[in-house]
Amino acid sequence: MHVALYPSDASPELVRALADSGYRLTPVEDASAVTDQEPPDGWALVVIELGEQPLIGLAVARRIRDDGTAPVLVVAPRPLSDDMAGAAFDDFILAPVDPDELEIRARRLAVGAGGGPPAEIVAFKDLSLNLATYQATVGHEPIDLTYMEYELLRYFVTNAGRVWSREQLLSRVWGYDYFGGARTVDVHVRRLRAKLGEERSSWITTVRSVGYRFG
Numbered sequence: 001m002h003v004a005l006y007p008s009d010a011s012p013e014l015v016r017a018l019a020d021s022g023y024r025l026t027p028v029e030d031a032s033a034v035t036d037q038e039p040p041d042g043w044a045l046v047v048i049e050l051g052e053q054p055l056i057g058l059a060v061a062r063r064i065r066d067d068g069t070a071p072v073l074v075v076a077p078r079p080l081s082d083d084m085a086g087a088a089f090d091d092f093i094l095a096p097v098d099p100d101e102l103e104i105r106a107r108r109l110a111v112g113a114g115g116g117p118p119a120e121i122v123a124f125k126d127l128s129l130n131l132a133t134y135q136a137t138v139g140h141e142p143i144d145l146t147y148m149e150y151e152l153l154r155y156f157v158t159n160a161g162r163v164w165s166r167e168q169l170l171s172r173v174w175g176y177d178y179f180g181g182a183r184t185v186d187v188h189v190r191r192l193r194a195k196l197g198e199e200r201s202s203w204i205t206t207v208r209s210v211g212y213r214f215g
Contacts, residue, residue, distance in 0.1 A: 003106075021106060075094075076093070134147070
């Protein structure tokens with residue numbers, strides 16, 4: 001599978017981890033190059049390493065995602081910047097990358113972009129999730145969710161009423177023990193609340209010293 005990698009001088013550790021996972025890498029200089037250099041069978045994924053100029057990388061990520069070219073995986077520096085909260089990407093991983101974690105995240109995004117199971121709808125009040133197309137609507141209006149935002153919201157909807165710790169959500173939604181910290185969940189919850197809107201943001205309740213409850 002083909003992966004576009006930005007910037008073209010990404011860290012050797014990231015390049016090696018992606019290559020070891022079996023991806024064919026094409027370094028790109030900017031968002032336009034992602035379109036210009038797209039292979040005939042398309043990109044499986046676009047990986048963006050934010051590095052020392054995170055705002056530039058996030059701008060590239062937004063352009064690529066707005067174009068709908070491919071899922072976008074961001075490699076973010078530590079500590080996690082507040083700029084990430086409103087950024088446009090499908091998932092992120094903290095640097096320095098763990099090769100196993102990178103492989104799992106990349107595979108989930110690449111597989112998610114290739115199709116899904118037969119149509120099935122899950123709903124909560126006026127929220128509807130199509131499990132086949134990864135589309136979400138609220139009040140009959142579409143809402144734009146990243147892959148992991150959708151997965152977290154789907155888990156909330158199908159397990160409404162129960163309290164989940166951040167660690168449980170990381171394990172059950174992300175699919176493995178995530179070593180980057182529980183703030184991953186907080187970032188995605190904050191995004192979901194914003195996208196659901198003021199009237200519906202209270203559907204996701206913070207349970208102090210425990211985690212979150214939906215519904």
